Amino acid sequence: MNVLKYRILTGLYCVLILTLSSISFQTTLISKWDKVIHFSEYAILGALLLASVEQRGVKIVLLIVAIGSIFAGIDEMWQSMIPTRISSIYDWLADTGGLLIGATVTSLLFRLKNIEN
Numbered sequence: 001m002n003v004l005k006y007r008i009l010t011g012l013y014c015v016l017i018l019t020l021s022s023i024s025f026q027t028t029l030i031s032k033w034d035k036v037i038h039f040s041e042y043a044i045l046g047a048l049l050l051a052s053v054e055q056r057g058v059k060i061v062l063l064i065v066a067i068g069s070i071f072a073g074i075d076e077m078w079q080s081m082i083p084t085r086i087s088s089i090y091d092w093l094a095d096t097g098g099l100l101i102g103a104t105v106t107s108l109l110f111r112l113k114n115i116e117n
Contacts, residue, residue, distance in 0.1 A: 006051040013048055014071065017041060021075050024084045038094035039101075042072060046102025056110055061103045068099040 001009075049064045050056070072095035080087035 001051075003052060003054055006048060010045070010048040010052045013045060017045070017075060018078065021079050021085070022082060024082050035090065035094040038091050039098040042068065042095040042098030043102030043105075044098075045071075046099035046104075047106040049099075050103045050106040050110075056107050061100070061107055064103045065096065065099045068103075069096045072096060072099070 045068055046064060049068060050061065053060060053064075069092070072092050075095070076087045076089075076092050079085040079091075
């Protein structure tokens, strides 16, 4: 898939995250898995963000984590305005960790793919 398609997919995924954050529901149903869900959804975002750029490397991964963390912070602030939703610094930390792992693993996979070719 080319970079443009990844950018479109990343934008749609961000809309999905914000849409899911807008849903008011009983948090006790998923409280056991809350941090895993946050980590996973943002690991996917980190991977998509990395695939959306043509450059690779540590600086790009750190930039993606910084930008993604800002988005995660906005998402947490948004959730604080939704009835029954709770904003948490720990959710933001799980989001940021997911971004770091998702972008790093994707960067390494792209590097391995280039070595094999």
